[in-house]
Each structure stands twice: as structure tokens, then as C-alpha cells.
Amino acid sequence: MFDVLEEGAVSAARQLIGWHLYTVDGSSRVGGAIIEAEAYTQEDAASHSYRGRTPRTEIMFGPAGYVYVYFSYGMHWCMNIVTGQNGRGEAVLIRAIEPDEGIEIMRKRRNNRPDSELTDGPAKVCQALGVTGVDSGVRLNDGKFLLLPPRSTYEVKATERIGISKDTHRLWRFVAKRH
């Protein structure tokens, strides 16, 4: 169903820039275009899957197209899209989105912060889209989540990942280039 996800996390992270990610809230969609994403694989010391399967990371080892949500720093939720073939232990962290639908809902959930700060970080994306741990293991395009193809082309830049202390040299963070 999602060819773009099945080649592997690095390829998927690069190609996912520009895809639209939404959660469905009643009759409205909440979300927008993915503009920042990072790849994590089992061979990567910064990845939750590095030490093998655990209860938390089990979802990363399943088939592509499922959502993996984890709890971070005792406060925040962050969401990934599982990639690669079944058993590989890969995912792409959704780090930022450019809102285009459901902005009023996001403002409310983000406590009326400026529009520029609604979804410019992985935990902010989850708060704005209403994603928590109960959504971990849910399949895309099967109810709550919608992943739709890009509506325009994006220039993508690869950089070092953010907020990690191991394997920082990998250029596995992909961002939509500003102009």
C-alpha cells in the first residue's frame, strides 16, 4: 500500500517530506505537510530498536505503515511511521509539519501559541494532532491517521539528527528547504 515506506527508513524519511499527515477529528482533518523527518534503524545506536525487541519497540519490528508512539522526557509524546520490511526494526520520526487543515483545533490543543509554533517539533506535532500512546500500533489510512501524497514538489536537505548523543554523524534528518 505504501511503497514509499517499504524500501527502508532512510529512503522513506527523505521521500516523506511533502506528504500530508492528518489525524481525523470528527468531520475535520488536523495536520499538514511533513517538512522534517528523521530515520532510525536497528543498526543505529541512537534508535530505540538498537538493543532488539522490547515491549515498547515491538511495533518498530512489525510491517511498514503503522504508527509507533513513545513517551519522552516524562512529558511528551512523539510519533513515528514504521518503515522497511517486517522484522527490520525501523521507523521515521515525524519532527515537523506545515499545518494546512484544522488549524483552529491545533491552536486550541497548543494553548493558543503562535501559529509558527504549532507543529515545529516532534512533541508539538503530537500535541497538535492529538496523538498519544494509545495510538501506538495503529495502522495508517485505517481510521484515525491519513497519509496522503504530496501536492507539490519539495527540495529536501539532509543534515545531522537532533537531540541524540550516539551515531550523530549519520545525515538522516531531512528537512524541506526554505527559500
Added chain:
DNA sequence: CTATAGATAATCT
């Protein structure tokens, strides 16, 4: 604008 401290709990050693 940049820099930094503090919050706070699951997860793993």
C-alpha cells in the same frame, strides 16, 4: 536573537 536550566517518568542497566 541565542543560551540554558528545570520539569518529569518510562525504560533499561
Added chain:
DNA sequence: GATTATCTATAGG
């Protein structure tokens, strides 16, 4: 007991 794929408020330039 240490670490953590973060965010926010606050202080300073």
C-alpha cells in the same frame, strides 16, 4: 540509578 529521538520560561545581548 542513569539516561532520555523534548519543550518552555527566563535571562541576557
